[in-house]
Amino acid sequence: MAKEKQFSRRDFLKTTGAATGGIIGGSLLGGLVGFNLQDLDSEETVTKDEAGSSEASGDSEASGTTIPEAGRIFFANDEDFNTIEAAMERIFPEDDIGPGAKALGAAYFLDAQLAGSYGRNSREYMQGPFYEGTDTQGYQSNLNRASYFKLGIRKLQEEANDRHETAFSQLEAGQQDDILKDFEADKVDFNVPKSTATSAYFFQLLREATLDGVYSDPIYRGNRDMAGWKMKQFPGHQHSYLDVIESDEFQDIDPLPNFG
Amino acid sequence: MVKELDKVDVVTIGAGWTGGIVAAETSKEGLKVKSLERGGYRDTNDYQHVHDELKYAQRYELMQDTSIETLTFRNSRDERALPVRRLGSFLPGSGRGGAGTHWNGQTDRYMAYDFEIKSMTEERYGKEKLAEDSGLRYRDWGITFDEMEKYYDKFEKTAGVSGEENPLGEKRSSPYPNPPMIKTKTLKMFEKAAQELDLHPIMMPSSNMSQSYENPDGETLNPCQYCAFCERFACEYDAKATPDVTVLKTAEKTGNYEIRYHSNVTEIVTDENDDKKVTGVKFIDTETREEFFQPADVVVLTSFLFNNYKLLRVSDIGEQYNPETEKGTLGSNYCYQTGLGATGFFDEQFNTFMGAGALGMIADDYNGDNFDHEDLDFIHGGSIHFVQTGSRPILTNTTRKDTPAWGEEFKKESINNFTRTLEVYTMAHTGPHRDHYLDLDETYKDAFGNPQVMLTYNWTEQDNARNKYLTEKCAEIVEQMGAKHIDVDNDDLGNYDIVPYQSTNISGGTPMGTDPENSVVNTWLQHWDRDNLFVAGSSTFVHNSGNNPTGTVGAIAYRCAEGVIKYHKDNQRLED
Numbered sequence: 001m002a003k004e005k006q007f008s009r010r011d012f013l014k015t016t017g018a019a020t021g022g023i024i025g026g027s028l029l030g031g032l033v034g035f036n037l038q039d040l041d042s043e044e045t046v047t048k049d050e051a052g053s054s055e056a057s058g059d060s061e062a063s064g065t066t067i068p069e070a071g072r073i074f075f076a077n078d079e080d081f082n083t084i085e086a087a088m089e090r091i092f093p094e095d096d097i098g099p100g101a102k103a104l105g106a107a108y109f110l111d112a113q114l115a116g117s118y119g120r121n122s123r124e125y126m127q128g129p130f131y132e133g134t135d136t137q138g139y140q141s142n143l144n145r146a147s148y149f150k151l152g153i154r155k156l157q158e159e160a161n162d163r164h165e166t167a168f169s170q171l172e173a174g175q176q177d178d179i180l181k182d183f184e185a186d187k188v189d190f191n192v193p194k195s196t197a198t199s200a201y202f203f204q205l206l207r208e209a210t211l212d213g214v215y216s217d218p219i220y221r222g223n224r225d226m227a228g229w230k231m232k233q234f235p236g237h238q239h240s241y242l243d244v245i246e247s248d249e250f251q252d253i254d255p256l257p258n259f260g
Numbered sequence: 261m262v263k264e265l266d267k268v269d270v271v272t273i274g275a276g277w278t279g280g281i282v283a284a285e286t287s288k289e290g291l292k293v294k295s296l297e298r299g300g301y302r303d304t305n306d307y308q309h310v311h312d313e314l315k316y317a318q319r320y321e322l323m324q325d326t327s328i329e330t331l332t333f334r335n336s337r338d339e340r341a342l343p344v345r346r347l348g349s350f351l352p353g354s355g356r357g358g359a360g361t362h363w364n365g366q367t368d369r370y371m372a373y374d375f376e377i378k379s380m381t382e383e384r385y386g387k388e389k390l391a392e393d394s395g396l397r398y399r400d401w402g403i404t405f406d407e408m409e410k411y412y413d414k415f416e417k418t419a420g421v422s423g424e425e426n427p428l429g430e431k432r433s434s435p436y437p438n439p440p441m442i443k444t445k446t447l448k449m450f451e452k453a454a455q456e457l458d459l460h461p462i463m464m465p466s467s468n469m470s471q472s473y474e475n476p477d478g479e480t481l482n483p484c485q486y487c488a489f490c491e492r493f494a495c496e497y498d499a500k501a502t503p504d505v506t507v508l509k510t511a512e513k514t515g516n517y518e519i520r521y522h523s524n525v526t527e528i529v530t531d532e533n534d535d536k537k538v539t540g541v542k543f544i545d546t547e548t549r550e551e552f553f554q555p556a557d558v559v560v561l562t563s564f565l566f567n568n569y570k571l572l573r574v575s576d577i578g579e580q581y582n583p584e585t586e587k588g589t590l591g592s593n594y595c596y597q598t599g600l601g602a603t604g605f606f607d608e609q610f611n612t613f614m615g616a617g618a619l620g621m622i623a624d625d626y627n628g629d630n631f632d633h634e635d636l637d638f639i640h641g642g643s644i645h646f647v648q649t650g651s652r653p654i655l656t657n658t659t660r661k662d663t664p665a666w667g668e669e670f671k672k673e674s675i676n677n678f679t680r681t682l683e684v685y686t687m688a689h690t691g692p693h694r695d696h697y698l699d700l701d702e703t704y705k706d707a708f709g710n711p712q713v714m715l716t717y718n719w720t721e722q723d724n725a726r727n728k729y730l731t732e733k734c735a736e737i738v739e740q741m742g743a744k745h746i747d748v749d750n751d752d753l754g755n756y757d758i759v760p761y762q763s764t765n766i767s768g769g770t771p772m773g774t775d776p777e778n779s780v781v782n783t784w785l786q787h788w789d790r791d792n793l794f795v796a797g798s799s800t801f802v803h804n805s806g807n808n809p810t811g812t813v814g815a816i817a818y819r820c821a822e823g824v825i826k827y828h829k830d831n832q833r834l835e836d
Contacts (some may be wrong), residue, residue, distance in 0.1 A: 036450040093664040096674055107326045116321065127704065136335055136757040137342045184665075207666055215653035218313035234613050234653045234680045237311035240485035242615040243758065248445045250609040250679065258309050 022077040039201075069105065069224070072114040074146070081107060082169035083153050083160075085208075090176050091210040099224075106213030109222030113209070119146035131196040141196055144206065152202035155190055157184075217258045229255040262542065262551045265591075268294045269540060270824060271556035271770045273525045273571065275812070276358020278796040278817040279562035280507035281418075284477065284629035285821035287516040291828060295541050296523040296554065297780050298563075299355030303504055303796065305498040310489060313652045316360040316677040317492040322362045324352040324564075325665045325741045328524075330544075331566055331707040331713040335600035337583065337695060342777045343704050348821075349554040349757070350764040351492065356519065357504040359564060359764060360810075362652060364491045364617030364649060365467035365500050365522070367421045367469040368409045368807035369412050372405035372629040374432050380629060383638055388641060394721060395694040397593075398639075402774035403783040405430050408815055413443055415814030416465070419501035420473040420481050423465035427725035441470045441484065443621050446610050446682055450621050450646035451741035459623040464647065466618030477510040489651020490617025500617065505621035507584070526708055528559055528575040528793065538577075538793050546710060558824050561770075562817070566713045568799040569769035574710055578789055581697050583716075589780050593768035594681075594717060596805035598727045598753065602683025603658060604743025609679040618649030625684075626733055627806040638722040642688025644737065661747045684737045685749075686730040687763070689806040690723050698769045719753040728754055765809050769799035774835070783836035784814065784823035791833055796820040 075081040085107035101107070113119060123146040133140040141148060159179045160168035168176065182188050186200035213222035215229065217237070223229060229236050233259030236255035244251050269291035272279035285292045303735045315321045324330075324347065334343035353359035373380055377554075378398045378399035381389050390398045393579050397520040413433050416423075423436035447463075475481070484499040511517035523543045526770050531537040540555035543559070572578050572590055579588035624630055626641045626811045633639055634665040657674035658681045664670050701714040731750045738746050773779025776788040781800055786792040798809050823834050 030755060087828075092671055093668050095668055097672060100671075121327075121345075123320070123325045123327055125330045125704075127343070127345045129703065131340060131342060133337065133342045134339065134755075136759070137333060137756045138348060138759040139345050140342055210666075211657065212318060212653055216318075217312055220314055229653060232653050232675050233609075234651075234678065238487060240487055241611075241802055242483070242485050244611070245442050245444060245486040246613050247611070251611050251614075258312050 020188070069108070070216045072108065072111045074111045074119065079157070079167060079169070080150070080153050081111070082167070083156050084110065084149065086169040086171075086176060087156060087180060087206055088181055088213065090173065090208045091207050092214050099227050101210050101214055103224070104214045104222055104228050105224040106210050106222045109213035109216065109220050110209045112221050113212075114149055119149075120144050130195050132193070139201070141201070143197060148197060148202060148205060151190065151192070151197055152199075152206065155188060155199065155202070159163075159188060219257065219259055225256045226257060262553050264555065266668070267540070267555040268292045269294060269556065269828060270294075270417065270558045270560060270777045271296060271554050272560045272562045273541065274298070274358055275356055275503065275508060275519045276353065276562065276564070277360040277503050277507070278411065278559070278820070279358070279812055280360070280503035280511065281814060281817035282417075282560050282562060282794075282796060282821045282824060283511040283517050285509040285818065286824055286828075287511045287514040289825050291825075293511065293517045293518060294554065294556075295517075295519045296525050296541065297356060297519050297521050298546065299358075300525040301520050302356050302361070302494075304494075304496060304498055307494040310339045310493050310496050311487070313654050315564065316362075316489075318651060318654055318717075319491075320347055320351065320795050322353055322355070322492070323347055323403055323493060324354045325585050328545055330711070331703040331715055332704050333717070335594070335716070335718040335755045338610055341701055341716070343712065346759055347604050348759040349762050350766050351761070352566070352764070353427065354426040354795045354829045356508065357494075357502050357522070359500075360503040361494045362492050363500075363502075363764075363810060365417065366618040366620070366647075367419060367429070367465045367467045367814075368622075368643070369429065369465075370405070370408075370807060370812050371624075371628040374803070374805045375401045375403055375405050377640070382565070384629065385633060385639075387760075389633070389724065389727070393641075394727050396722065397692045397694055399773070399802060400780060401772060401783070402779070404773070406811075408819070409433055410468040411809060411818040412813035415811060418475050418477065418506055419467040419814065420469055420475055421465050421467055421501075422463075425811035426624060427460045427464045428630055430629075436465065437475075438470045438473055441468060442486070444611070444614075444619070444648055445614075446648055447621050447646065448621070449682075449741050450737065453737050454644070455625050456740055459644070460718055460738075461621045461623045461646075464620040465671075466616070468616040468618050469499050469501075475506060479506045479509055480537045481505065484616050486614050486619065488613060488615045490650070491649055523552075524708065525563075525571060526710060527554070527689070528561070528571055529575060530575070530577065530790065536789070536791050538790050540732060542603065551704050557795065558792045558828055560820065561793070562797060565766055565769055565797060565799040566619035566698070568795055568797055570700070570710070570713050570789075572780070572795070573700055573769065577787065577793070580699065581698055583695050586694060589771065589776075589778060591769055592778075593692040593771040593802055594696045594698055594715065595631065595690045595691060595801070596717065596765045597765050597806070598688045598719070598723055598754070598803050599685060599725055599763050600731050600749035601683055602731055602738045602746055602748045603683045603740035604741055605660065605677065605747075606680050606743055610682065611647070612656075612679050615648035615650035615813075617649050618647070619649065620645055621675045622646075625701055626730055631710075636729065638726040638727070638729070640689035640691070640806060641726060642686035644684060644686055644730070644734060646682070646737075653678065660745060682738070682741065682743070684734040684741075686727075686734060687765070687806055687808065688723075688726055689757050690804055691721070692768065692771075692803050695722055717760070718756045724753050765798070765804065767798040767809060770795050770799040771802045772800045773796040773802065782835040783819075784826075785820040786823055786834050791831075792823055792827065794820050794827075
């Protein structure tokens with residue numbers, strides 16, 4: 001339970017000098033319009049049970065105007081999605097601290113990301129020629145991330161089938177971990193030139209996407225109910241810490257999203 | 261068809277800190293000034309929802325778009341350079357304010373030792389200490405700290421630096437314009453531990469405002485809210501000094517200044533009738549794809565380091581540095597910094613998620629030549645930093661060195677440690693080396709058909725030794741702070757890696773000096789081969805120090821502006 005008061009509009013005006021005739025910038029005036037003045041009690045009431053709410057509410061809202069929590073843009077194939085979702089859960093598993101990547105919606109985060117600029121590498125240099133780089137030269141693949149993930153997911157599925165004749169998403173956690181460890185150690189042959197793709201680099205993308213998905217602002221569809229932030233005690237988008245920055249006590253503050 | 265525009269007195273290439281400072285100073289003098297900025301307009305209204313780690317810190321919203329322009333990289337001359345497809349090690353900016361929009365605000369000065377590193381090292385330890393056999397190429401900058409002091413002072417007043425006297429610093433002509441920022445609990449822990457070890461910690465000089473401030477040009481900055489979204493972000497409070505809210509506004513108020521956005525300069529044009537002069541610059545409007553020629557009496561190259569180098573090179577101005585023969589100067593003296601340290605793990609929770617870009621303390625006891633190097637196999641050193649910039653959850657997943665990078669143990673530890681680890685680190689010098697330089701890549705092209713810049717860079721033995729020495733000093737402090745477990749980054753540095761972010765503090769490529777044989781510009785930042793062409797920025801550094809470079813970048817830009825004004829009046833070379 002958070003004890004600290006939120007930064008108030010009055011404090012804000014005081015510290016920026018607006019209340020005492022100081023000049024404040026254009027953004028500040030605009031920012032005040034959307035300034036979050038909800039008190040903490042009303043926040044409490046909308047907090048959902050951390051885990052497991054996504055699938056059910058997604059189904060029930062599918063025909064309404066609300067965006068279904070289980071809706072997807074990029075992954076058209078259910079098994080592809082189940083595979084990556086299961087792999088992400090192993091990177092960041094559910095435990096006694098709180099939800100894992102699956103309940104946090106990290107795979108839905110990735111789905112939206114792959115459908116956009118991230119998946120198409122649109123702000124990155126993608127001109128050839130393409131060569132395998134040294135360890136210090138970074139991403140050198142001709143594949144964009146959308147293609148890289150599709151390839152990696154296919155390889156996860158093939159490994160699961162080869163080793164256990166079972167879908168990756170249906171394997172025991174330990175079996176999934178063994179496959180992922182081999183990906184991480186670059187032991188899985190992708191049957192393409194190293195300059196195109198390696199299992200180790202796919203694993204790196206998977207790990208990064210998982211952490212992005214569990215900890216980014218909920219507007220990106222992961223970090224559901226801000227439960228990723230709550231576990232870490234990260235207060236999200238707070239306008240100011242000026243009133244508590246000098247405190248010697250640890251401040252347990254309920255998180256706020258960037259919007260809403 | 262290239263369209264010719266009306267002539268201006270001064271054109272700057274880029275509208276960041278250096279372009280902004282030159283524009284403000286010259287337009288105040290009544291000169292007609294234009295900046296050509298490759299990126300777009302943006303101001304504080306664009307930062308109302310800037311607290312988005314994914315968009316700004318992970319996806320680099322404010323940074324250079326590498327699909328348009330990047331560089332290629334290799335560790336050594338015998339390797340094939342490959343493109344930096346995604347930014348990593350450093351983050352050049354783009355748009356109004358340039359990298360000055362997303363900086364942290366850490367505003368140090370360099371030391372007297374930096375400017376005279378060769379003479380002072382030789383005098384104290386002898387010539388061998390400069391390790392020329394190992395490929396290091398130290399030299400003096402050609403200007404002294406005392407000559408630079410008034411420019412530092414001017415920049416600090418423009419930026420409203422919050423700070424306190426450094427007992428190990430050089431003499432100041434006036435105090436910092438604002439008092440230091442708030443000393444938090446963890447800063448006090450660092451201070452106490454450092455003092456117990458006989459060090460001299462001070463509050464970091466900060467361009468995040470400790471109070472409301474009006475700078476000498478009449479621009480207003482607001483108090484910092486310690487919201488912890490500084491580095492890689494822009495400030496929604498106008499509480500961090502940036503070009504946008506200071507010098508660019510000052511220049512615009514004169515009525516003599518205009519920024520033309522989406523204007524990517526591709527060439528500096530030499531006068532057909534006088535090869536000691538330039539006539540202006542060619543640029544492409546990146547929205548309409550039209551080509552323009554902007555004539556100007558004086559051209560000031562004020563883009564980020566790589567483009568300062570590249571525009572000179574593609575315009576065939578100056579002689580490219582050749583590491584075989586060590587002839588030529590353009591592209592030489594590329595330097596970086598190491599930034600490693602020691603991480604302490606505690607049981608207690610700290611408010612690590614609060615902070616500001618330059619909320620911190622530093623100690624210069626192991627910086628420059630403030631300590632005896634007689635028995636050490638390196639020169640110079642680094643400042644020791646403890647900062648509370650504000651941890652964010654995607655990027656901060658600290659675990660002990662032997663913990664797996666994923667899975668249950670990783671999750672448990674990284675979550676627990678988010679508020680329970682504190683890091684003391686160094687910002688350390690690297691010296692110019694024969695084999696570290698910029699060239700043009702023969703294979704990869706930018707979106708305008710020009711070659712990409714090629715960087716060849718690696719750590720040296722001295723960098724390794726210095727890093728080991730300094731990170732162990734960091735570990736002593738962390739231990740004194742009471743950490744129950746400490747991880748120290750004192751392993752061999754290995755090869756320099758372009759992927760993980762280290763810092764945007766890069767330098768060199770167009771170094772200054774007093775001799776055209778080893779420098780690109782004189783100490784007025786005037787190009788040796790073109791009287792009416794000036795270059796400002798960290799590209800003109802001779803080496804990289806153990807402090808943050810932006811203070812020196814600002815100081816150099818003020819000196820450059822003074823040079824431009826003098827030149828425009830007298831049309832004389834300034835070193836005479």
